[in-house]
Amino acid sequence: MKPPPFTYHAPRDVGAALRTLAQVRGKVLAGGQSLIPLMNMRLAAPEHLVDINRIGSLSAVDASPAGVRVGALVRHSDAEHAGAHPLLTRALRLVAHPVIRNRGTVVGSLVHADPAAELPAVLAVLDGTVRVARWDGRAVERDVPAREFFTGPLESAVQPGELAVSAYFPALGPRTGTAFEEVARRHGDYALAGVCAVVTLDDDARVTAARVACVGVGPVPVVVDVTAACEGADGADTDSAGTGGERADRGWADAARAVQEETEPESDVHASAAYRRHLVGVLAERALRNAAREGTAARGA
Known part of the structure; x- marks a missing residue:
């Protein structure tokens, strides 16, 4: 399979890339792990291809106490090995196979906006942002919150x-x-369903905040705040027997049901909508328990 003809551009800095994109309607090539197959199958036929791989300034991972900024050319494998953010690192290990992670980029996955992909869910549950630039006589940037960035299946x-x-x-x-x-x-396949969770505990190991983002059960990552549903759940009782353990079990189960109610799965050749909804409930409870368990360990560290 071969892609349709296109004009190739290879800018050397961000300004040149933005000027080129302002002049032509084309696609950006970074990792190419989604774009190139689409072109080869003639599902995408851009007249211009703007290759940004020579722009070294886009290859940085900048970590600070407030968070981690990942440049547009940072490969999945580089971000994983940097280990700068626990949830991002955890998600990257689930992305495809090593050969894909060695070329694919974190930002490219976000822009591709596949609702079955892991990284959009991570950005969404953390309420992160994507920085977007355009040329208007100079480089003009804007930060787009995750809740506004994913606008539909494969649309950002x-x-x-x-x-x-x-x-x-x-x-x-x-x-x-x-x-x-x-x-x-x-x-290495796309998930039938997936859930990432972030749980915060107080000094007594009680849940004070809990959010999940779901993969593969809606047109965009489905983010659900389950803090209220987790009321009564205790990070120290995630595996306990007795009254405290039963109370914790009810909290996690209530949260899982709340997540299921917010999902809009569809049936396909791989799984029915009912199975995906059941699966996301099971995974939500498991993810919340495991996140609380990790939070308990962090509390005691």
Whole structure:
């Protein structure tokens, strides 16, 4: 399979890339792990291809106490090995296979906006942002919150002429744990359903905040705040027997049901909508328990 003809551009800096994108209607090439197959199958036929791989300034991972900023050319494998954010690192280990992670980019996955992909869910549950730039006589940037960035299946807020230059993942607070659970037909496949969770505990190991983002059960990542549903859940009682353990079990189960109610799964050749809804409930409870368990360990550290 071969792609249709296109004009190739290879800018050397961000300004040149933005000027090119302002002049032509084309696609940006970073990792190419989604774009190139689409072109080869003639599902995408851009007249211009703007290759940003020579722009070294987009290859940085900048970590600070407030969060992690990942440049547009940071590969999945580089971000994983950097280990700058626990939930991002955890999610990256679930992305496809090593050969894909060695070329694919974190920001490229976000812009591709596949609702079955892991990284959009991570950005969404953390309430992160994507920095987008355009040329207006000079480089003009805007930060788009995750809740506004994913606009539909394979659709993002990046407009023609714009370039996503980085993504920002806010840091976790104290006594906070994370987890990512998913089920796929084969290792490396897109998940039938997945859930990432962030749970914060107080000094007594009680849940003070809990959020999940679901993969593969809606047109965009489905984010649910389950703090109220987790009332009574105790991070120290996630495996307990007796009254305290039963109370914790009810809290996690109530949260899982709340997540199920917010999902809009569809049936396909791989799984029915009913199975996906059941699966997301099981995974939500598991992810919340595991995140609380990690938060308890962090609390005691």
